[in-house]
Amino acid sequence: MSLSRNDQDFNQYKFPDREFPAGRNKSLGMKKIILSGWPALTILTLLVASCRTGKNYQRPAIVLPEHFNQQTAYADTSSIADINWKNFFTDAALQQLIDSGISRNYDLQLALKRIGVAQEQMKQAKLLWYPQVDLQVSGQVTRPSDNSLNGISANSFLGKSYIEDYIAGLNISWEIDIWGKISRQKESTLALYLQSYEGAKAVQTRLVADIAQGYFNLLMLDQQLAVSKQNLELNENFEKVTRLLYDAGEVTYLAVQQAVSQKQSTSLLIPQLEQSIAIQENAMQLLAGNLPGKIQRQESLNDLHFTDTLSAGLPIALLSRRPDVRSSEMALVYANAQVGIAQANMYPAINLTAGVGLESFKASNWFNIPNSLFGLATGTILQPVFRRRELKTQFEISKLQREQAVIQFRQSVLTATTEVSNALVQIEKLGEQETIARAQTDTLKSAVSNAEYLFKSDMANYLEVITAQQNALQAQLNLASIQRQQLDAKVELYRALGGGWK
Numbered sequence: 001m002s003l004s005r006n007d008q009d010f011n012q013y014k015f016p017d018r019e020f021p022a023g024r025n026k027s028l029g030m031k032k033i034i035l036s037g038w039p040a041l042t043i044l045t046l047l048v049a050s051c052r053t054g055k056n057y058q059r060p061a062i063v064l065p066e067h068f069n070q071q072t073a074y075a076d077t078s079s080i081a082d083i084n085w086k087n088f089f090t091d092a093a094l095q096q097l098i099d100s101g102i103s104r105n106y107d108l109q110l111a112l113k114r115i116g117v118a119q120e121q122m123k124q125a126k127l128l129w130y131p132q133v134d135l136q137v138s139g140q141v142t143r144p145s146d147n148s149l150n151g152i153s154a155n156s157f158l159g160k161s162y163i164e165d166y167i168a169g170l171n172i173s174w175e176i177d178i179w180g181k182i183s184r185q186k187e188s189t190l191a192l193y194l195q196s197y198e199g200a201k202a203v204q205t206r207l208v209a210d211i212a213q214g215y216f217n218l219l220m221l222d223q224q225l226a227v228s229k230q231n232l233e234l235n236e237n238f239e240k241v242t243r244l245l246y247d248a249g250e251v252t253y254l255a256v257q258q259a260v261s262q263k264q265s266t267s268l269l270i271p272q273l274e275q276s277i278a279i280q281e282n283a284m285q286l287l288a289g290n291l292p293g294k295i296q297r298q299e300s301l302n303d304l305h306f307t308d309t310l311s312a313g314l315p316i317a318l319l320s321r322r323p324d325v326r327s328s329e330m331a332l333v334y335a336n337a338q339v340g341i342a343q344a345n346m347y348p349a350i351n352l353t354a355g356v357g358l359e360s361f362k363a364s365n366w367f368n369i370p371n372s373l374f375g376l377a378t379g380t381i382l383q384p385v386f387r388r389r390e391l392k393t394q395f396e397i398s399k400l401q402r403e404q405a406v407i408q409f410r411q412s413v414l415t416a417t418t419e420v421s422n423a424l425v426q427i428e429k430l431g432e433q434e435t436i437a438r439a440q441t442d443t444l445k446s447a448v449s450n451a452e453y454l455f456k457s458d459m460a461n462y463l464e465v466i467t468a469q470q471n472a473l474q475a476q477l478n479l480a481s482i483q484r485q486q487l488d489a490k491v492e493l494y495r496a497l498g499g500g501w502k
Contacts, residue, residue, distance in 0.1 A: 052180035053347070054340020057187075057333045060406050062413050064315040069424045079313030081321050081497035085208050088306075088494060093298050094215045097288050101211050104289025108207055111200035118193035125189035128182045131174045136357070140165045158361070166366045169357025169374075176352065181344035188337035195330035201323035201501040208500035211287050212491045218280045219301040220484035225273040227476040228266055231469065234448065235263035238465060241456065255462040262466045266473065301483050306490050312424060312497060318416045321498030328405075328412040335398070335405040342395040348383040416496065423493035430486040437479040444472035 080088065086095055102108065143162045144150035154163050177183060239259040245251045282292040318325055358372040366372060384391055451468040454460035494500060 052183070052340070053343035054180070054184055054337065057336045059319075059329070060332075060409065062319070062410060064318075064413070064417060066315070068312045068315060068417075068420055077313050077317065078311050079317060079321065079497050079499075080310055080494055081313070081317075081499035082502075083494075083499060084502045085500050088499065089212055091215075091299055091304065093296050094212060097215060097284060097295070098208055098211050100288040100290060101207050102204060105207055105287060106289065108200070108203050111196075111203040114196045115193075115200055118189075118196040121189050122193050125186045128186055129177075131172050134171045134173075135169075136171060137168045138166070139363070164361050164363065165359070166361075166363055167357060167359045168366070169355050169359070171353070171355040173354075174352045176350040178350060179344035179347050181341055184337045184340035184344065188334045188341065191330045191334035191337060195327050195334065198323045198327035198330060202327055205323060205495050205498065205500035207287065209491050209495035211284065213488045214280060214284045214287065215295075216301070216304070216484050216487040216491070218277065218284065218295060219297065219299070219304070220480045221273055221277045221280060222297065223301045223480040223483075224477050225270065225277065227473065227480065228269040228273060231473045231476075232263065232266045232270070234469060235259070235266050238452065238469070239263055241452075242462060250458065251462060258462055258466055262469060265470075301480060301487075304487060306487075310427065310490060310493060312420055312493065315417055315420075318413065318420070318498065322416050322496075323498060323501060325409075325412045325416050325498075328409045332402070332405040332409045335402040339395070339398045339402050342391070342398040346384060346391045346395060348381050351380045351382070353378040353380070419496040420493065423489050423496050426489035427486065427493060430482060430489055434479070434482050434486060437475065437482050441472070441475045441479050444468065444475045448472045 085098060089095060089098065141162055141164050142150075144154060146152075146155070146161060150163070151161065155161060175182070239256070242251060242256050242259040246253060246256050281295045284295050285292050313321075319329070320326070353376070355376045357374060358366060358369070359374050360366040360368065360372045448465075448468045451460055451465040455462060455465045
Protein backbone atom coordinates (compact mmCIF):
# COMPACT_ATOMS: atom_id res chain seq x y z
CA MET A 1 0.00 0.00 0.00
CA SER A 2 1.13 3.54 -0.62
CA LEU A 3 1.86 5.95 2.14
CA SER A 4 -0.68 8.70 2.66
CA ARG A 5 -1.96 10.94 5.42
CA ASN A 6 -2.88 14.57 5.98
CA ASP A 7 0.47 16.35 6.09
CA GLN A 8 0.73 18.98 8.78
CA ASP A 9 3.49 21.25 9.91
CA PHE A 10 5.37 20.08 12.97
CA ASN A 11 4.22 23.15 14.89
CA GLN A 12 0.73 21.70 14.97
CA TYR A 13 1.98 18.76 17.05
CA LYS A 14 2.17 20.62 20.36
CA PHE A 15 2.06 18.89 23.70
CA PRO A 16 0.49 20.88 26.55
CA ASP A 17 2.93 22.37 29.01
CA ARG A 18 2.06 20.45 32.15
CA GLU A 19 4.02 19.52 35.22
CA PHE A 20 3.38 15.88 35.84
CA PRO A 21 5.86 14.00 38.03
CA ALA A 22 7.53 10.79 36.83
CA GLY A 23 10.30 8.54 38.15
CA ARG A 24 11.48 8.01 41.74
CA ASN A 25 13.81 6.03 44.00
CA LYS A 26 12.73 4.31 47.20
CA SER A 27 14.85 2.59 49.81
CA LEU A 28 13.37 -0.82 50.67
CA GLY A 29 14.52 -0.59 54.24
CA MET A 30 12.71 2.70 54.82
CA LYS A 31 9.54 2.25 56.81
CA LYS A 32 8.21 5.72 57.20
CA ILE A 33 9.54 9.21 56.55
CA ILE A 34 7.87 12.34 57.73
CA LEU A 35 8.06 14.80 54.84
CA SER A 36 8.82 18.34 55.89
CA GLY A 37 9.25 21.57 54.00
CA TRP A 38 6.32 21.06 51.60
CA PRO A 39 5.39 24.77 51.52
CA ALA A 40 8.94 25.75 50.59
CA LEU A 41 9.08 23.04 47.94
CA THR A 42 5.79 24.19 46.44
CA ILE A 43 6.95 27.81 46.29
CA LEU A 44 10.20 26.77 44.66
CA THR A 45 8.31 24.72 42.11
CA LEU A 46 6.07 27.65 41.19
CA LEU A 47 9.05 29.98 40.84
CA VAL A 48 10.90 27.81 38.39
CA ALA A 49 7.93 26.30 36.57
CA SER A 50 8.11 28.93 33.87
CA CYS A 51 11.83 28.28 33.25
CA ARG A 52 12.09 25.91 30.28
CA THR A 53 15.38 24.78 28.86
CA GLY A 54 16.12 24.98 25.18
CA LYS A 55 14.33 26.97 22.51
CA ASN A 56 11.15 26.09 20.68
CA TYR A 57 11.86 24.99 17.14
CA GLN A 58 11.87 27.63 14.44
CA ARG A 59 12.69 26.81 10.84
CA PRO A 60 16.05 28.34 9.92
CA ALA A 61 16.29 30.88 7.12
CA ILE A 62 16.29 29.17 3.73
CA VAL A 63 17.32 30.83 0.47
CA LEU A 64 15.05 29.78 -2.40
CA PRO A 65 14.41 31.23 -5.88
CA GLU A 66 11.00 32.70 -6.60
CA HIS A 67 10.52 30.39 -9.60
CA PHE A 68 12.14 27.37 -11.20
CA ASN A 69 13.88 28.35 -14.45
CA GLN A 70 12.08 31.53 -15.44
CA GLN A 71 11.54 30.37 -19.00
CA THR A 72 9.50 27.35 -17.83
CA ALA A 73 8.01 28.65 -14.59
CA TYR A 74 4.28 28.75 -14.01
CA ALA A 75 2.51 31.47 -12.09
CA ASP A 76 0.15 29.12 -10.22
CA THR A 77 1.09 26.95 -7.27
CA SER A 78 -0.08 23.66 -8.79
CA SER A 79 2.49 20.92 -9.23
CA ILE A 80 2.59 17.53 -10.90
CA ALA A 81 3.78 16.23 -7.52
CA ASP A 82 0.14 16.48 -6.36
CA ILE A 83 -0.90 13.88 -8.96
CA ASN A 84 -1.35 10.31 -7.75
CA TRP A 85 1.22 8.04 -9.35
CA LYS A 86 -1.53 5.91 -10.91
CA ASN A 87 -2.78 8.98 -12.74
CA PHE A 88 0.70 10.12 -13.72
CA PHE A 89 1.75 6.73 -15.15
CA THR A 90 -1.08 5.46 -17.33
CA ASP A 91 0.60 2.37 -18.81
CA ALA A 92 -1.19 -0.65 -17.30
CA ALA A 93 1.92 -2.87 -17.23
CA LEU A 94 3.93 -0.13 -15.52
CA GLN A 95 1.16 0.43 -12.98
CA GLN A 96 1.19 -3.27 -12.14
CA LEU A 97 4.97 -3.21 -11.61
CA ILE A 98 4.81 -0.14 -9.37
CA ASP A 99 1.96 -1.59 -7.34
CA SER A 100 3.93 -4.80 -6.87
CA GLY A 101 7.00 -2.81 -5.81
CA ILE A 102 5.06 -0.83 -3.21
CA SER A 103 3.68 -4.07 -1.77
CA ARG A 104 6.78 -6.25 -1.93
CA ASN A 105 9.95 -4.19 -2.24
CA TYR A 106 12.19 -5.01 0.72
CA ASP A 107 13.71 -1.54 1.10
CA LEU A 108 10.23 -0.07 1.45
CA GLN A 109 9.19 -2.82 3.87
CA LEU A 110 12.19 -1.98 6.07
CA ALA A 111 11.22 1.69 6.01
CA LEU A 112 7.68 0.81 7.07
CA LYS A 113 9.03 -1.27 9.95
CA ARG A 114 10.99 1.77 11.11
CA ILE A 115 7.68 3.61 11.25
CA GLY A 116 6.33 0.82 13.44
CA VAL A 117 9.25 1.19 15.85
CA ALA A 118 8.69 4.94 16.02
CA GLN A 119 4.98 4.41 16.68
CA GLU A 120 5.77 2.24 19.68
CA GLN A 121 8.10 4.93 21.00
CA MET A 122 5.32 7.47 20.51
CA LYS A 123 2.98 5.37 22.65
CA GLN A 124 5.54 5.41 25.43
CA ALA A 125 6.15 9.14 25.06
CA LYS A 126 2.45 9.88 25.57
CA LEU A 127 2.70 8.40 29.09
CA LEU A 128 5.76 10.34 30.24
CA TRP A 129 3.53 12.76 32.17
CA TYR A 130 2.05 10.00 34.28
CA PRO A 131 3.59 8.67 37.51
CA GLN A 132 5.54 5.47 37.66
CA VAL A 133 3.75 2.81 39.71
CA ASP A 134 5.38 -0.36 41.04
CA LEU A 135 3.91 -3.21 43.07
CA GLN A 136 6.30 -4.84 45.54
CA VAL A 137 5.68 -8.10 47.37
CA SER A 138 8.56 -9.54 49.36
CA GLY A 139 9.28 -11.87 52.23
CA GLN A 140 12.54 -11.95 54.17
CA VAL A 141 13.90 -14.14 56.98
CA THR A 142 17.11 -13.04 58.78
CA ARG A 143 19.04 -15.21 61.27
CA PRO A 144 21.38 -12.85 63.19
CA SER A 145 24.18 -13.99 65.46
CA ASP A 146 23.03 -14.79 68.99
CA ASN A 147 25.82 -12.54 70.28
CA SER A 148 24.88 -9.59 68.06
CA LEU A 149 22.62 -6.76 69.09
CA ASN A 150 19.99 -7.89 66.57
CA GLY A 151 20.18 -11.43 67.87
CA ILE A 152 19.80 -10.38 71.52
CA SER A 153 16.90 -8.06 70.57
CA ALA A 154 15.14 -10.81 68.61
CA ASN A 155 15.39 -13.25 71.49
CA SER A 156 14.26 -10.64 74.00
CA PHE A 157 11.31 -9.13 72.12
CA LEU A 158 10.24 -11.84 69.67
CA GLY A 159 11.21 -14.88 71.62
CA LYS A 160 12.93 -16.46 68.63
CA SER A 161 16.38 -16.38 67.03
CA TYR A 162 15.30 -15.16 63.58
CA ILE A 163 13.50 -12.13 62.22
CA GLU A 164 10.73 -12.27 59.61
CA ASP A 165 9.67 -9.32 57.46
CA TYR A 166 6.79 -9.46 54.99
CA ILE A 167 5.96 -6.46 52.77
CA ALA A 168 3.26 -5.84 50.16
CA GLY A 169 3.36 -2.26 48.94
CA LEU A 170 2.36 0.05 46.10
CA ASN A 171 5.06 2.61 45.23
CA ILE A 172 4.37 5.73 43.16
CA SER A 173 6.97 8.18 41.92
CA TRP A 174 6.99 11.37 39.87
CA GLU A 175 9.53 13.78 38.47
CA ILE A 176 8.26 17.35 38.34
CA ASP A 177 8.99 18.69 34.85
CA ILE A 178 10.06 22.14 36.00
CA TRP A 179 12.62 22.54 33.22
CA GLY A 180 10.48 21.11 30.43
CA LYS A 181 12.67 18.01 30.01
CA ILE A 182 9.71 15.67 29.60
CA SER A 183 8.14 18.03 27.08
CA ARG A 184 11.38 18.02 25.11
CA GLN A 185 11.53 14.22 25.28
CA LYS A 186 8.04 13.95 23.85
CA GLU A 187 8.94 16.51 21.21
CA SER A 188 12.05 14.57 20.18
CA THR A 189 10.09 11.29 20.04
CA LEU A 190 7.47 12.86 17.83
CA ALA A 191 10.19 14.23 15.56
CA LEU A 192 11.70 10.75 15.21
CA TYR A 193 8.31 9.35 14.29
CA LEU A 194 7.71 11.99 11.64
CA GLN A 195 11.25 11.54 10.34
CA SER A 196 10.71 7.80 9.89
CA TYR A 197 7.35 8.46 8.21
CA GLU A 198 8.81 10.98 5.77
CA GLY A 199 11.79 8.70 5.24
CA ALA A 200 9.47 5.90 4.14
CA LYS A 201 7.72 8.27 1.75
CA ALA A 202 11.11 9.23 0.30
CA VAL A 203 11.93 5.55 -0.24
CA GLN A 204 8.63 5.10 -2.08
CA THR A 205 9.11 8.13 -4.34
CA ARG A 206 12.55 6.84 -5.32
CA LEU A 207 11.17 3.33 -5.84
CA VAL A 208 8.36 4.55 -8.09
CA ALA A 209 10.83 6.62 -10.14
CA ASP A 210 13.33 3.76 -10.42
CA ILE A 211 10.65 1.32 -11.61
CA ALA A 212 9.32 3.81 -14.18
CA GLN A 213 12.77 4.68 -15.49
CA GLY A 214 13.73 0.99 -15.64
CA TYR A 215 10.53 0.27 -17.58
CA PHE A 216 11.29 3.04 -20.06
CA ASN A 217 14.82 1.71 -20.49
CA LEU A 218 13.32 -1.70 -21.24
CA LEU A 219 11.08 -0.19 -23.93
CA MET A 220 14.12 1.61 -25.40
CA LEU A 221 16.01 -1.69 -25.62
CA ASP A 222 12.97 -3.27 -27.30
CA GLN A 223 12.93 -0.50 -29.88
CA GLN A 224 16.67 -0.72 -30.48
CA LEU A 225 16.37 -4.48 -30.92
CA ALA A 226 13.57 -4.02 -33.48
CA VAL A 227 15.63 -1.41 -35.33
CA SER A 228 18.66 -3.70 -35.38
CA LYS A 229 16.61 -6.57 -36.80
CA GLN A 230 15.16 -4.31 -39.52
CA ASN A 231 18.64 -3.11 -40.46
CA LEU A 232 19.91 -6.70 -40.47
CA GLU A 233 17.35 -7.48 -43.18
CA LEU A 234 18.64 -4.52 -45.19
CA ASN A 235 22.21 -5.73 -44.72
CA GLU A 236 21.27 -9.24 -45.86
CA ASN A 237 19.55 -7.89 -48.97
CA PHE A 238 22.58 -5.74 -49.75
CA GLU A 239 24.85 -8.76 -49.35
CA LYS A 240 22.73 -10.74 -51.83
CA VAL A 241 22.83 -7.91 -54.37
CA THR A 242 26.59 -7.56 -53.92
CA ARG A 243 27.14 -11.31 -54.50
CA LEU A 244 25.04 -11.17 -57.67
CA LEU A 245 27.08 -8.23 -58.94
CA TYR A 246 30.28 -10.07 -58.03
CA ASP A 247 29.13 -13.12 -59.96
CA ALA A 248 28.42 -10.82 -62.90
CA GLY A 249 31.90 -9.34 -62.63
CA GLU A 250 30.59 -5.89 -61.76
CA VAL A 251 32.31 -5.59 -58.34
CA THR A 252 35.30 -7.11 -56.63
CA TYR A 253 35.18 -9.71 -53.86
CA LEU A 254 36.21 -6.92 -51.45
CA ALA A 255 32.72 -5.44 -51.86
CA VAL A 256 31.22 -8.80 -50.83
CA GLN A 257 33.48 -8.95 -47.77
CA GLN A 258 32.50 -5.41 -46.75
CA ALA A 259 28.81 -6.25 -47.09
CA VAL A 260 29.27 -9.40 -44.99
CA SER A 261 31.21 -7.41 -42.35
CA GLN A 262 28.42 -4.83 -42.16
CA LYS A 263 25.83 -7.61 -41.69
CA GLN A 264 27.97 -9.18 -38.95
CA SER A 265 28.29 -5.85 -37.12
CA THR A 266 24.53 -5.48 -37.07
CA SER A 267 24.06 -9.13 -36.07
CA LEU A 268 26.37 -8.60 -33.12
CA LEU A 269 24.02 -5.95 -31.74
CA ILE A 270 21.12 -8.40 -31.46
CA PRO A 271 22.50 -10.78 -28.77
CA GLN A 272 23.97 -7.78 -26.95
CA LEU A 273 20.57 -6.10 -26.80
CA GLU A 274 18.82 -9.34 -25.87
CA GLN A 275 21.28 -9.74 -23.00
CA SER A 276 20.61 -6.19 -21.82
CA ILE A 277 16.84 -6.79 -22.03
CA ALA A 278 17.05 -9.94 -19.89
CA ILE A 279 19.19 -8.20 -17.26
CA GLN A 280 16.90 -5.17 -17.22
CA GLU A 281 13.86 -7.43 -16.77
CA ASN A 282 15.52 -9.12 -13.79
CA ALA A 283 16.37 -5.73 -12.31
CA MET A 284 12.75 -4.67 -12.69
CA GLN A 285 11.53 -7.84 -11.00
CA LEU A 286 13.96 -7.22 -8.14
CA LEU A 287 12.53 -3.72 -7.59
CA ALA A 288 9.03 -5.19 -7.72
CA GLY A 289 9.96 -7.82 -5.12
CA ASN A 290 9.55 -10.72 -7.56
CA LEU A 291 11.75 -13.56 -8.76
CA PRO A 292 13.69 -13.04 -12.02
CA GLY A 293 11.52 -13.40 -15.10
CA LYS A 294 9.95 -11.79 -18.12
CA ILE A 295 8.22 -8.41 -17.96
CA GLN A 296 5.01 -7.97 -19.91
CA ARG A 297 4.85 -4.86 -22.10
CA GLN A 298 1.71 -3.53 -23.75
CA GLU A 299 3.01 -0.34 -25.34
CA SER A 300 6.08 0.69 -27.30
CA LEU A 301 8.38 3.61 -26.60
CA ASN A 302 6.61 5.71 -29.25
CA ASP A 303 3.21 5.10 -27.62
CA LEU A 304 4.11 6.64 -24.25
CA HIS A 305 3.18 10.25 -23.66
CA PHE A 306 2.91 12.53 -20.66
CA THR A 307 0.84 15.64 -20.36
CA ASP A 308 2.44 18.57 -22.18
CA THR A 309 1.98 20.83 -19.14
CA LEU A 310 4.43 19.71 -16.47
CA SER A 311 3.94 22.36 -13.83
CA ALA A 312 6.67 22.51 -11.20
CA GLY A 313 4.82 24.91 -8.89
CA LEU A 314 6.78 27.19 -6.60
CA PRO A 315 10.14 26.31 -4.99
CA ILE A 316 8.83 27.05 -1.48
CA ALA A 317 6.44 24.09 -1.87
CA LEU A 318 9.41 21.70 -1.76
CA LEU A 319 9.54 22.22 2.00
CA SER A 320 6.13 20.59 2.38
CA ARG A 321 5.96 18.27 -0.65
CA ARG A 322 9.34 16.59 -0.85
CA PRO A 323 9.66 13.77 1.73
CA ASP A 324 13.45 13.76 2.10
CA VAL A 325 13.45 17.51 2.80
CA ARG A 326 10.74 17.06 5.43
CA SER A 327 12.65 14.13 6.92
CA SER A 328 15.75 16.31 7.14
CA GLU A 329 13.74 19.01 8.91
CA MET A 330 12.39 16.48 11.41
CA ALA A 331 15.99 15.49 12.16
CA LEU A 332 16.61 19.16 12.93
CA VAL A 333 13.56 19.29 15.22
CA TYR A 334 14.87 16.23 17.05
CA ALA A 335 18.34 17.78 17.45
CA ASN A 336 16.77 21.00 18.75
CA ALA A 337 14.81 19.08 21.40
CA GLN A 338 17.94 17.20 22.45
CA VAL A 339 19.61 20.51 23.29
CA GLY A 340 16.82 21.27 25.77
CA ILE A 341 17.08 17.80 27.30
CA ALA A 342 20.85 18.07 27.71
CA GLN A 343 20.50 21.49 29.31
CA ALA A 344 17.77 20.29 31.70
CA ASN A 345 20.02 17.44 32.85
CA MET A 346 22.40 20.08 34.26
CA TYR A 347 19.72 21.61 36.53
CA PRO A 348 18.14 20.35 39.75
CA ALA A 349 15.65 17.50 39.48
CA ILE A 350 12.68 17.35 41.87
CA ASN A 351 11.35 13.88 42.57
CA LEU A 352 8.28 13.01 44.62
CA THR A 353 7.78 9.54 46.06
CA ALA A 354 4.82 7.98 47.80
CA GLY A 355 4.11 4.47 49.00
CA VAL A 356 1.44 2.54 50.85
CA GLY A 357 1.15 -1.10 51.81
CA LEU A 358 1.14 -3.82 54.43
CA GLU A 359 4.09 -4.96 56.55
CA SER A 360 4.42 -7.47 59.35
CA PHE A 361 7.07 -9.45 61.22
CA LYS A 362 4.72 -12.44 61.20
CA ALA A 363 3.11 -13.96 58.16
CA SER A 364 -0.07 -14.60 60.13
CA ASN A 365 -0.45 -10.87 60.83
CA TRP A 366 0.50 -9.71 57.33
CA PHE A 367 -3.03 -8.74 56.33
CA ASN A 368 -4.14 -7.56 59.75
CA ILE A 369 -5.68 -4.21 58.86
CA PRO A 370 -5.20 -1.49 60.01
CA ASN A 371 -2.29 -2.58 62.23
CA SER A 372 -0.15 -3.74 59.27
CA LEU A 373 -0.72 -0.61 57.18
CA PHE A 374 2.23 1.67 56.48
CA GLY A 375 2.78 4.75 54.30
CA LEU A 376 5.66 6.91 53.17
CA ALA A 377 6.19 10.12 51.25
CA THR A 378 9.44 11.80 50.22
CA GLY A 379 10.53 14.78 48.23
CA THR A 380 14.05 15.03 46.76
CA ILE A 381 15.96 17.79 45.02
CA LEU A 382 19.02 16.48 43.19
CA GLN A 383 21.53 18.99 41.82
CA PRO A 384 24.49 17.59 39.87
CA VAL A 385 27.70 19.07 41.29
CA PHE A 386 30.66 17.28 39.77
CA ARG A 387 30.24 14.74 36.97
CA ARG A 388 33.70 15.12 35.43
CA ARG A 389 32.18 17.53 32.84
CA GLU A 390 29.94 14.77 31.48
CA LEU A 391 26.73 16.84 31.45
CA LYS A 392 28.45 19.96 30.11
CA THR A 393 30.03 17.93 27.33
CA GLN A 394 26.68 16.40 26.39
CA PHE A 395 25.15 19.86 26.24
CA GLU A 396 27.91 21.27 24.02
CA ILE A 397 27.78 18.23 21.74
CA SER A 398 23.99 18.55 21.38
CA LYS A 399 24.38 22.18 20.29
CA LEU A 400 26.97 21.19 17.68
CA GLN A 401 24.71 18.38 16.46
CA ARG A 402 21.87 20.88 16.09
CA GLU A 403 24.15 23.07 13.96
CA GLN A 404 25.00 20.02 11.86
CA ALA A 405 21.29 19.31 11.40
CA VAL A 406 20.73 22.90 10.24
CA ILE A 407 23.46 22.49 7.62
CA GLN A 408 22.04 19.15 6.46
CA PHE A 409 18.55 20.62 6.20
CA ARG A 410 19.76 23.53 4.11
CA GLN A 411 21.79 21.14 1.97
CA SER A 412 18.71 18.98 1.34
CA VAL A 413 16.72 22.04 0.24
CA LEU A 414 19.51 23.15 -2.08
CA THR A 415 19.83 19.65 -3.52
CA ALA A 416 16.08 19.41 -4.12
CA THR A 417 16.00 22.81 -5.85
CA THR A 418 18.94 21.86 -8.07
CA GLU A 419 17.39 18.52 -9.04
CA VAL A 420 14.14 20.18 -10.09
CA SER A 421 16.00 22.82 -12.09
CA ASN A 422 18.13 20.17 -13.82
CA ALA A 423 15.07 18.09 -14.72
CA LEU A 424 13.35 21.11 -16.26
CA VAL A 425 16.42 21.90 -18.36
CA GLN A 426 16.68 18.27 -19.47
CA ILE A 427 13.04 18.14 -20.54
CA GLU A 428 13.39 21.30 -22.60
CA LYS A 429 16.70 20.44 -24.27
CA LEU A 430 15.90 16.77 -24.86
CA GLY A 431 12.72 17.89 -26.61
CA GLU A 432 14.86 19.91 -29.00
CA GLN A 433 17.23 16.98 -29.46
CA GLU A 434 14.36 14.63 -30.28
CA THR A 435 13.11 16.94 -33.01
CA ILE A 436 16.55 17.05 -34.59
CA ALA A 437 17.11 13.30 -34.18
CA ARG A 438 13.81 12.47 -35.87
CA ALA A 439 14.67 14.67 -38.81
CA GLN A 440 18.13 13.08 -39.02
CA THR A 441 16.61 9.59 -38.96
CA ASP A 442 14.22 10.42 -41.79
CA THR A 443 17.08 11.90 -43.81
CA LEU A 444 19.33 8.88 -43.38
CA LYS A 445 16.56 6.40 -44.15
CA SER A 446 16.05 8.21 -47.42
CA ALA A 447 19.82 8.23 -47.99
CA VAL A 448 19.94 4.43 -47.62
CA SER A 449 17.24 3.98 -50.25
CA ASN A 450 18.97 6.37 -52.60
CA ALA A 451 22.38 4.75 -52.06
CA GLU A 452 21.00 1.26 -52.79
CA TYR A 453 19.27 2.49 -55.94
CA LEU A 454 22.39 4.27 -57.20
CA PHE A 455 24.50 1.21 -56.37
CA LYS A 456 22.25 -1.02 -58.46
CA SER A 457 22.48 1.57 -61.25
CA ASP A 458 26.28 1.57 -60.96
CA MET A 459 26.24 5.26 -59.95
CA ALA A 460 27.51 4.69 -56.39
CA ASN A 461 30.00 2.26 -54.91
CA TYR A 462 29.41 -0.26 -52.13
CA LEU A 463 31.17 1.90 -49.52
CA GLU A 464 28.58 4.62 -49.91
CA VAL A 465 25.79 2.12 -49.30
CA ILE A 466 27.50 0.66 -46.23
CA THR A 467 28.18 4.11 -44.84
CA ALA A 468 24.56 5.13 -45.34
CA GLN A 469 23.34 1.97 -43.59
CA GLN A 470 25.71 2.47 -40.67
CA ASN A 471 24.65 6.09 -40.23
CA ALA A 472 20.95 5.24 -40.46
CA LEU A 473 21.26 2.48 -37.86
CA GLN A 474 23.16 4.70 -35.45
CA ALA A 475 20.65 7.53 -35.91
CA GLN A 476 17.72 5.23 -35.10
CA LEU A 477 19.47 3.85 -32.02
CA ASN A 478 20.28 7.38 -30.91
CA LEU A 479 16.67 8.50 -31.39
CA ALA A 480 15.43 5.69 -29.13
CA SER A 481 17.99 6.71 -26.49
CA ILE A 482 16.88 10.36 -26.60
CA GLN A 483 13.22 9.33 -26.29
CA ARG A 484 14.06 7.28 -23.20
CA GLN A 485 16.09 10.13 -21.69
CA GLN A 486 13.18 12.51 -22.22
CA LEU A 487 10.79 10.17 -20.41
CA ASP A 488 13.35 9.71 -17.63
CA ALA A 489 13.64 13.47 -17.22
CA LYS A 490 9.89 13.80 -16.77
CA VAL A 491 9.91 11.03 -14.18
CA GLU A 492 12.83 12.70 -12.43
CA LEU A 493 10.92 16.00 -12.33
CA TYR A 494 7.95 14.18 -10.80
CA ARG A 495 10.20 12.62 -8.13
CA ALA A 496 12.26 15.76 -7.51
CA LEU A 497 9.06 17.70 -6.77
CA GLY A 498 8.01 15.08 -4.22
CA GLY A 499 5.60 13.02 -6.33
CA GLY A 500 5.13 9.27 -6.16
CA TRP A 501 4.16 8.55 -2.54
CA LYS A 502 0.41 9.17 -2.87
